[in-house]
Amino acid sequence: MPFPHDLLLPLLRWATFGLLALTGGLVLVGTVLQYRKDRQNRHRIACYQAWETQLTDYLFKRGFEHESFGPVPWADRWLFRDFLARYQSTIAGQEFELLRELYLSMGLHASLPQRLKDRDPNVRAQAAKEISVFRLDEPAEHAPPPVTERPWRWKPGIRMEGYLEQVLPLLDDPVPFVAHTAAQALTHSRSLRFAAPVLAWVMREELYQRERLLRVLEGFGPDLLPWMKENLESPNQNPEPWILYALLVGSHRHRESLPRLLWLLDVPSVDLRASVLKALIILADPEVYPRVLSLAASPAWEIRAQVARALGVLGGPSAVPDLLPLMTDPVYEVRRNAAQSLVDLGHSGVSALSWLAEDPGSDRFARDMARERLEWADERGHL
Amino acid sequence: MVLVERGRLFPMTRRWPAQTTILVVEDDPATAKIIQVRLEMEGLKVLVAANGMDALEILHRDQVDMITTDLMMPAMNGFRLVQEVRDLAPPKGRIPILLLSSNHSEQDMVRCLAAGADDYMAKPISVQVMVERLWRLYERSHRVG
Numbered sequence: 001m002p003f004p005h006d007l008l009l010p011l012l013r014w015a016t017f018g019l020l021a022l023t024g025g026l027v028l029v030g031t032v033l034q035y036r037k038d039r040q041n042r043h044r045i046a047c048y049q050a051w052e053t054q055l056t057d058y059l060f061k062r063g064f065e066h067e068s069f070g071p072v073p074w075a076d077r078w079l080f081r082d083f084l085a086r087y088q089s090t091i092a093g094q095e096f097e098l099l100r101e102l103y104l105s106m107g108l109h110a111s112l113p114q115r116l117k118d119r120d121p122n123v124r125a126q127a128a129k130e131i132s133v134f135r136l137d138e139p140a141e142h143a144p145p146p147v148t149e150r151p152w153r154w155k156p157g158i159r160m161e162g163y164l165e166q167v168l169p170l171l172d173d174p175v176p177f178v179a180h181t182a183a184q185a186l187t188h189s190r191s192l193r194f195a196a197p198v199l200a201w202v203m204r205e206e207l208y209q210r211e212r213l214l215r216v217l218e219g220f221g222p223d224l225l226p227w228m229k230e231n232l233e234s235p236n237q238n239p240e241p242w243i244l245y246a247l248l249v250g251s252h253r254h255r256e257s258l259p260r261l262l263w264l265l266d267v268p269s270v271d272l273r274a275s276v277l278k279a280l281i282i283l284a285d286p287e288v289y290p291r292v293l294s295l296a297a298s299p300a301w302e303i304r305a306q307v308a309r310a311l312g313v314l315g316g317p318s319a320v321p322d323l324l325p326l327m328t329d330p331v332y333e334v335r336r337n338a339a340q341s342l343v344d345l346g347h348s349g350v351s352a353l354s355w356l357a358e359d360p361g362s363d364r365f366a367r368d369m370a371r372e373r374l375e376w377a378d379e380r381g382h383l
Numbered sequence: 384m385v386l387v388e389r390g391r392l393f394p395m396t397r398r399w400p401a402q403t404t405i406l407v408v409e410d411d412p413a414t415a416k417i418i419q420v421r422l423e424m425e426g427l428k429v430l431v432a433a434n435g436m437d438a439l440e441i442l443h444r445d446q447v448d449m450i451t452t453d454l455m456m457p458a459m460n461g462f463r464l465v466q467e468v469r470d471l472a473p474p475k476g477r478i479p480i481l482l483l484s485s486n487h488s489e490q491d492m493v494r495c496l497a498a499g500a501d502d503y504m505a506k507p508i509s510v511q512v513m514v515e516r517l518w519r520l521y522e523r524s525h526r527v528g
Contacts, residue, residue: 052413056420086413089485093509095417 044079051083058102059095069102081108085126088133100134109136109163116166121175128167128178132185136163164189171201180216187219192227195220199228203240214247222252229260239269246272250279258283262291270300277306281313289314293322301331308334312341317348324352327366335365339373350374404428404445405517408438408452408464409483418451421510422517435459439467447478449521451513454484454495462498469499479520483508 051072058069072080084103091099103109108130115127130136170182183201186194198220202213217224228245235242242264249257261283264276273295280288292310295303308326311319319341326338342349356362356370405427409415412433419429430445432438434456441447450468454461461482469476482495485506495503501520504513 052416056417059417060421060424086411087417088507090411090414090506090508091417091510092507093511095510096507 047076047079048083051080055087059098072106077106077108080106081111084108085130088129103130103134109134112136112163113166116170121173121178124170124173124175125178125181128170128182128185131163131167132188135189137189137191164191164194168194168197171197183213183216184219187216190219190221190223192220192223195224195227196231199241199244202244210244211247214244214251217244217248218251222254225249225252225254225257229257235264235267235269235272239267239272242267243269243272243275246275246279250282253282255283255285258285258288262288265291265295270302273298273300274302274306277303277310281306281310284313286314286316289319296322296326301329301334304329304331305333305337308337309341312344312349317345320345320348320352323349324356324366327356327369328363330365332369335369336373339369343373343377350377399426399518399521401426402428403448403521404430405449405451406430406432406438406441406447408432408435408450408456408461410434410453410456414453417510418513421514425514435461435464435467438464442468442471442475442478447475449479449481449517449524451481451483451517454482454486454491461500462494465495465498465500477524479517479524481513481517481520483513 054070084099087096087099112127112131115123118124118127164186167182167185171179171186173179173182179201183198186198198217202210202217205213225245225248228241228248232238232241232245245257246261246264248254249261261276261279265273267273277292277295280292289311292307292314296307296311298304298307304326308323308329311322311326315322323338323341327335327342329335329338339353342353353370353374356366357374359367362370403426405422407415407418407422407429409418409431410433415431415433419431422429430441430447432441435452436458438450438452439459442450450464452461452464459467461484465480465482468478468480479501480499481502481504482500483504483506484491484495492503492505501524502516504516
């Protein structure tokens, strides 16, 4: 059927009108939204400015002229929560205890269970952080106040304890920084009941990230080491967690774990042995020198490289004769570590390096490495 | 003179000379305000800068007796500020500096002190402890001076 030409003009007119109406409507909605956003921002700035003054009075003049912080309207609770969050990483000591008191007395923690499940990853991470920073694992202190004293809308049935257990599922969060914050919250509690899930989370991470994640595990404190000793499966079956154990012994400088470290040196895993040697370097016990020296002929260059560093630290100037053979090692990293150990030993080590550098009969690789390290040390004024 | 905190009285043993001025370099206004108010309660005159560049400008313009600076800041960070201050001719080049950082690594502490800072505190900080450390630095610099 042919299109009736007399309808074309009215149709175009209506279409244009409709388009203009739609554009106008969208502009209006945009303007209203922008106006609301500006108004919220102005309100936020005004609130923050007022609260900053109230907070300094509350922190420093309490008991003198300001007994409490003052009322915060219910509608501004979420703003106040964000306001307090600005101080959680910077303030400690007495002032932080007062902040915590304020946070709990205003019932800001009541929304945590919902926030831990929020769709926004930033909200989930912030909730986990608050549980850790404000120490909500101490149940007696954050029980709900009596009904008459509740300044906030109390929802019957809301959980007021077991916050850390609610953080646990966040270890499987698809957003890495949320999982990382959850792990930090759990370790910050120093409660070893979370050691197994946090360790399992660390083990799921990529190998290259593990040493960085040691920082998280360090949060448990040195008590984690005896727990690992008791609970980890045999290093011969699964050496991976024992690598973390060795590195943690080093970072905590936990001398009581030295016998276990020496025992781990007998495990055939190269990565584990190299990590144990790193820990032995930090513990710096000269008694273990003969045991470390026995690994100087290891077929794995990663082990020989660590031995080259360890001998200098553990043996002092008397290690020079044992370091010189490592200067002829076929692997560059081993020669460099041996040369660096000699430089670090001071006069006796530098003399040995100078002799190597100038002796035309010495090994060519050893001579080149000696020259390179001497130049390096000279440039930095170490000679 | 006493300070009233948490309903208890703490005798204030520090005797800052009148008009002692401290420059607080901190990019986070919330933290800067807390530090400023606490130091003003000590009777100190407090100047606030948001970064190292502003701090240097204030330092050239005003008389400053001590500096406390954050490490990570835009425009010019704490390390650089310490180096710039130490390059100035005395007495400004010898102003005691307390560095505050949210990084807890041993290397950073060593770097801060090697750059010429007199002391280092890792965040989160207790403002009470910070005031004590500033007092010790002030005492020491004036004994040495």
